[in-house]
Amino acid sequence: MTPTVHNQTRHWQALDAAHHIHPFSDTAALNKEGVRVITSADGVYLTDSEGKRLLDGMAGLWCVQLGYGNEELAEAGAKALRELPYYNHFFKTSNPYTIDLAAKLAQLLPDGLDRVLFANSGSEANDTALKLIRYYWNLQGRPQKKIHLSRELSYHGVTMAAASLSGLTPMHPQWDLPLAGFEKVPTCYWYGAKAAGYGDIGPAEFGELIAAKLEEKILELGADNVASFSAEPIHGAGGLIFPPETYWPAIQKVCRKHDVLLHVDEVITGFGRTGNWFGSHTYGIAPDLMTMAKGLSSGYQPISAVALGERVGNAIATANEEMVHGYTYSGHPVACAVALKNLEIMEREGIPARVGNDIGPYLQTALRTAFADHPLVGEVRGVGLLAAIELVDDKAERRFFPEIGTVGGICRNHCFEQGLVMRAIRDTMVCSPPLTITKPEVDELVRLAKICFDLTAEDLGRAKCS
Numbered sequence: 001m002t003p004t005v006h007n008q009t010r011h012w013q014a015l016d017a018a019h020h021i022h023p024f025s026d027t028a029a030l031n032k033e034g035v036r037v038i039t040s041a042d043g044v045y046l047t048d049s050e051g052k053r054l055l056d057g058m059a060g061l062w063c064v065q066l067g068y069g070n071e072e073l074a075e076a077g078a079k080a081l082r083e084l085p086y087y088n089h090f091f092k093t094s095n096p097y098t099i100d101l102a103a104k105l106a107q108l109l110p111d112g113l114d115r116v117l118f119a120n121s122g123s124e125a126n127d128t129a130l131k132l133i134r135y136y137w138n139l140q141g142r143p144q145k146k147i148h149l150s151r152e153l154s155y156h157g158v159t160m161a162a163a164s165l166s167g168l169t170p171m172h173p174q175w176d177l178p179l180a181g182f183e184k185v186p187t188c189y190w191y192g193a194k195a196a197g198y199g200d201i202g203p204a205e206f207g208e209l210i211a212a213k214l215e216e217k218i219l220e221l222g223a224d225n226v227a228s229f230s231a232e233p234i235h236g237a238g239g240l241i242f243p244p245e246t247y248w249p250a251i252q253k254v255c256r257k258h259d260v261l262l263h264v265d266e267v268i269t270g271f272g273r274t275g276n277w278f279g280s281h282t283y284g285i286a287p288d289l290m291t292m293a294k295g296l297s298s299g300y301q302p303i304s305a306v307a308l309g310e311r312v313g314n315a316i317a318t319a320n321e322e323m324v325h326g327y328t329y330s331g332h333p334v335a336c337a338v339a340l341k342n343l344e345i346m347e348r349e350g351i352p353a354r355v356g357n358d359i360g361p362y363l364q365t366a367l368r369t370a371f372a373d374h375p376l377v378g379e380v381r382g383v384g385l386l387a388a389i390e391l392v393d394d395k396a397e398r399r400f401f402p403e404i405g406t407v408g409g410i411c412r413n414h415c416f417e418q419g420l421v422m423r424a425i426r427d428t429m430v431c432s433p434p435l436t437i438t439k440p441e442v443d444e445l446v447r448l449a450k451i452c453f454d455l456t457a458e459d460l461g462r463a464k465c466s
Contacts, residue, residue, distance in 0.1 A: 005049065005050060005051065006050065008049060009037055009049040009050055010034075012035075012037045012049060013034040013035055013037065016031075016035050016037075017030075017031035017034075017035075022035070023158075036048050036416075037049040041056070041068035041069060042067075042068050042069040043067045043068060043069065043434075043436070043441075044056055044067055044068075044433060044434050044436070044437050044441050045068070046068075046421070052419065053419060054416070054419050054420065054421050055419060055420050055421065055433075055441065055444060055445055055448065056068075056421045056433065056434070057415075057420055057421050057422045057431040057432070057433050057445055057449075058421050058422065058423050058430075058431065058432050058433070059299075059432050059433055059434045059435075060299045061294070061299075062236060062268045062273070062294055062295075062432045063293075063294035063295055063298065063299035064298050064299045064434050065271055065272060065273070065295040065298040065299075065342070065346065065351070065434060065435045065436075066298040066342060066345060066346070066351075066434065066435065066436055067298075067434040067435075067436040067437075068434075070298070070300075070345070072341055072345060073297075073298060073300045073338050073341055073342060073345075074300075076337045076338050076340070076341035077300065077301065077334050077337060077338045079337065080097060080333050080334040080336075080337035080338070081334055083333075084097070084333045084334075085333070085334065086329075086332065086333065086334075087333065088328065088330075089326065089330055089331055090326060094331075095331075095333045095336075097331075097333045097334075097336035097337045097340060098118065098331035098333065098336045100336075100340055101116075101118075101331075101336040101339055101340050101343075102115075102116040102118075102331075104340060104343055105305065105307065105343075106307075108277050108278075108343070109277075109278065109290065109307050110278065110280045110281060110285070110286060110287065110290070111286075112286070112309045112310050113287070113290055113307040113308065113309050114307075114308075114309075114310065114313060115307070115308045115313035115316075115317065116305050116306065116307050116308070117132075117305065117306045117308070117330070118303065118304070118305050118330045118331035118332075118336070119303075119304045119305065119306070119327055119330060120302045120303060120304060120327060120329050120330075120332075120335075121157070121293055121302060121304050122156075122157050122265075122267035122291065122292075122293035122294065122304055123156075123157025123158050123159045123162045124157075124159065124304055124327065125157075125267065125291040125292065125293055125304035125305060125306050126156045126157045126159075126161075126162040126165060126230070126265060126267075126291050127157065127159040127160075127161045127162050128291075128306050128325065129230075129263050129289050129291050129306050130148060130161050130162075130165065130228075130230075130263075131161075131325060132289065132306065132308070132312065132316065132325075133148070133227050133228045133261055133263065133289065133312075134146060134227060135316065135323070136261070136311075136312045136315050136316065137227055139315050139316070139319055140315070142224070144224055144225055145224065145225060145226060145227040146181050146225065146227055147181050147182070147183055147221055147225050147226045147227055148164075148165060148181060148182050148183070148227055148228050148229075148230060149183050149184070149185055149214065149217060149218070149226060149228065149229045149230070149260070150165045150166070150167055150182070150183075150184060150185075150229070150230045150231065151167050151184065151185055151186070151187040151188075151231055151235075152167040152184050152185070152186055152187045153167050153168060153187050153189065153235055153238035153239060153241065154166055154167040154168070154187065154230070154231065154232060154235060154238055154265075155167075155168055155232075155235070155236060155237035155238055156230060156232075156265055157267075158171070160175070160177065160179060161179065163175065163177050163178070164177050164178035164179040164181075164182040165178075165182055165230055167184050167187070167238070168237065168238060183217060183221065185210075185213050185214050185217045186210050186213045187210065187235065187238070187241065188206070188207055188210045188241065188243045188244060188247045189235075189239075189241045190203045190206045190207075190244055191241075191378070191379050191381070191390055191398060192398075192400075193206050194397070194398045195398060195399065195400055203244040203245075203246075204244055204245065204246045205246075206244055207243060207244030207245065207246035207247035207250065208246045208247075208250050210247060211246075211247055211250030211251045211253075211254055212250070212254075214229065214251060214254050215254045215257075215258070218254070218258045218260060219258075223258040223259060223260065226258065226260050227260070227261060228260060228261040228262070228263050228288075228289075229251070229255055229260050229261070229262055229263065230263040230264075230265060231251070231263075231264065231265065232264070232265045232266070232267075232268065232269060232279075233248075233264060233266065233269045233274070233278075233279030233280060233282065233283050233285060234268070234269055234274070234279060234383065234386060236267070236268035236269070237268075237425065238425070239388065239425040239426060239428045239430070240381070240382070240386055240387070240388035240425070240428065240430045241388075242381050242382070242383060242388075243283065248283045248284060248285055249284070252285065252286065261288040261289065261312070262285075262286075262287050262288050262289075263287065263288065263289045263290075263291070264279075264280055264285055264287035264289070264290045264291075265290075265291050266278050266279055266280065266290055266291060266292045267291060267292060267293045267294055267304070268294060268386075268432075269282075269386075270292040270293075270294070270295055270296070271292070271294070271295030271296060271342075271343075271346065271352075272295065272346055272351045272352035272355050272384075272435050273295060273355070273384055273385060273386060273432070273435070274355070274356075274383050274384040274386065275352060275353075275355045275356025275357070275360050275383065275384035275385075276352055276356060277352050278290070278292075282383065282384075286309075287307075287309060288308075288309045288311060288312055289306060289307065289308055289309065289312055290306070290307040291304065291305070291306050291307075292304060292305050292307070293305070295342075296339050296342070296343075297335060297338045297339040297342050298338075298342045300338050300342070301332070301334060301335035301338040301339065302329075302335060303332065303335035303336065303338075303339055346435075351435050351436075354435070355384045355385050355435055356384060359385065359435075359437060359438075359439065359442065360383070360384040360385050362439055362442055363382070363385060363387060363433075363437075363442050363445075363446075364380075364382050364383075364387065366442055366443065366446045367380050367382065367387055367389065367446060367449075368380045370446050370449070370450050371389060371450070371453065374450075374453055374457070375395075375457055375462045376391045376392065376407070376453060376456060376457050376460070376462060377389055377390065377391065377392075377395070377453070378390045378391070378392035378395045378398055379392075379398075385432060385433055385435055385437070386430075386431075386432050387430065387431050387432075388428050388429070388430045389428065389429045389430075389449075389453075390427070390428050391407050391408060391411065391427040391428065391429065391453075391456070392427070400426075400427060401427055404426050404427060405424070405426050405427060406427075407427045407456065407460065408424030408425065408426055408427040408428065408429060409424055410456050410459055410460075411424060411429055411452055411453060411456040412424035412429070414451075414452040414455045414456055415429075415448070415449070415452045418448050418451055418452050418455075419448060420445065420448040420449060420452065422449065422452075429449070429453075431445065431449075433445065
């Protein structure tokens, strides 16, 4: 590292501290420490301004499906920028990119999800879904159905409504949230069931029990007042919590029984991440509405969408009145062009099947083998290219550390120092690498993770893995 390189980093850090407020950050602490400046990326690797290379085990924020530096995606965006850099959809207009993307999504989505609205982020998509749910019930002459149910530990975004829908309660106090009309139900966190007072219940029984908790809440509030139930197929930012096999069948029965719309948030689980095009395919879910973002463009452009099932879509399409909703950049032609090329590549190269049948099982086996006997690891869980490693104080008792989040933070810091990006959620280490990751790169990810977990064990005075 030359002095010139180091000075450039310090310059950027000073400018960032003076002018840039970061999301989900303690600004004072971050400015004192100095940000890490990422200057380039290729494949599954990032490079910072000091020349340090990091294996990105999080695909950005769960989104860079095709890896960094894909020339086809870059060219698709450049071509659209030259042909039609922007136009809106407000003045009875559309464009080929948006039209073709909506039609392509209708082919890939679960049966019945045939109509699509576009937005720019997962938060916007989920906010839009909530508005559409309320609009639907108003059209049905049932305006009293206004309560939105969601799960503890869920994450659905940061707008006022999406944050209210989210069940990560630390997101609420700064903003005087949640808004009225949002209620929570327990979630299907089987590994945490014992600590939560459910005893030594098995996963199958636990899944049915938690689904029954949804019905109890609907009955408590009155089914005529409940508009929807929103859930991710797999909790993402809540800690990569995977549902027992009994959970989703039981949940769908409850929603149908009480005429509650099922809104499935596929912002993280969509576009091959679970080994199918969508998590709903993996778990046999038939949503009334589905939201998606992130992997839709492999993160190369900001774009999101809300897909409507027949019931909701037909009601809105035949309302014979103006739907007063939309964004300036809804269905932006450049974003749609990149998303179209992204889906074309994924389809051509069989990416979802590769995740489901080859590289996904390889990652899952490698992680389970590496950490089967680690003194800090209580559970390794995962599907496709989503994996979580639970760090616990007592493996036999499934007991968490007393100061939740401290050990995870220690491990995350070791990961960055060793050249690996993994995320700590409470004391769960999670990874979600690009879907293009190779087996040698998986081996490197696991090798680096093991070093970091061993360093964490040493910090805690625990024997490291042999």
